[in-house]
Amino acid sequence: MHNKDQICHEDYQKTADWLLSHTQHRPKVAIICGSGLGMLADALECQDSFKYSDIPGFPQSTVKGHAGRLVFGELKGKSCVCMQGRFHMYEGHSLSKVTFPVRVFKLLGVDTLVVTNAAGSLADSYNCGDIMIIRDHINFPGLAGLNPLNGPNDDMFGPRFPPMSGVYDKSLRKMALDICKSMGVSQYVQEGVYCMVGGPNFESIAEARLLHRLGVDAVGKSLKV
């Protein structure tokens, strides 16, 4: 049994099957391109690209500047899939819609997810335009009970009580930092704690102070895990 907001396994599978029958790519890596990063998808070679509105079951992007396209292709010879635009809670999507693509990616065979988004920095040492690699997160809506994992658990996607202690893979974080060093841009790269808030308003000064005191380095309205 599920209510009208809940999405069942067959719904994810239908979308995954549609995609698998419309592209030869079999990506192991998915990249969610946040605001301003959609051009990364344009760099993929041998592209197969689908408008979200053409993909059965896919939510629609309403944010200005988000192209609303799913792009399959090769990056440095590796097959990957990029979301040009993500879904946010403040757009009115249920959390199961916000996370719908990630579960579809799992069914496509993806085992590595790269999430990116625009965020506001709170750490004293950060400069405007810096890139922060996420080491850990605080999911404020999640702490208050607004969690995409609410409802019956689908064991195919993971356990009922998933640990959150190692979700931002240490070796991938090190790899990202090493690459930035080799490119000579490591002075713009930080590692820190990301906090998700519901939005759509930006934080008040008191809220920003509170988050800073809680150890938040960057804040945004994009759900991570």
Ligand SMILES: O=P(O)(O)O[C@H]1O[C@H](CO)[C@@H](O)[C@H]1O
């Ligand atoms: O990069 P995306 O996912 O668009 O999200 C970021 O940009 C939005 C507007 O500032 C916020 O939702 C923030 O999290």
Ligand SMILES: Nc1nc2[nH]cnc2c(=O)[nH]1
């Ligand atoms: N302060 C702040 N800056 C942002 N930049 C992009 N998203 C956000 C946000 O949610 N808060």
